[in-house]
Amino acid sequence: MSLATRFLPAFLATLENFAERDYFAQAAPDRCPDGHVYFWDETAIRKTLVMQLGVAAWPLADADAAAMSDEQVIEYMEAFFQLVAKPTESWFHSYCGSSHPTKFDIASGRYDYTVSVNALLDRFGTGLRLQNGKIRSSGSQVMAPRLAEALPFGGDDHLRGLVTMALVDFRSPDPQKRWNALRHGGRGADPPNPALKVPAVRVLAVVWVCHGPRTGRLLLAFRGFGHVRPLGPLG
């Protein structure tokens, strides 16, 4: 399922919420009849997006949004991270009946944005996380620290190379790279030397952790390792 199907409409609604709380009023403000900043301005948003992405449509028509690739949705998530700032001071303008922010805190705005976007990414089971303004593949939060553990390679440099490549690609938001990672992991799980089978199963467990149980089980079945359990703490 692509991000555009369910995640993107929820993300756009979240952006609207931030706009209503003036989180974009520093980078791309609309102005009241007296010229005071608030909310967001569509043309200003489009301009800042184009400056970051080169080509960008804003606002997004429903049909355009539905046709967006995951890479495009990710670009928008990262671009809006650059725009948010939390209003810290504002005053009420009785003439227009709105409050207008006068001071902003970028770090707080980015923090709030990151928390909200990650809650959405979790809710829709995307396997992605926003971290320091960049989208990364999260795998399982419980198991992710174990990716950093040393794996037993049995002195096999080829296996070490495959796993190293796989771990780099696992963290990419690009689905093609994650698929490559799966292939590298799969090759590592089918070593020519039977003595490497235990480390190979550890590798397979990493694949399982990163890609979810369904893909992992498919690979287990495909490789004929169905009778072998992942060992140690990974089990």
Ligand SMILES: [Zn+2]
């Ligand atoms: Zn006003």
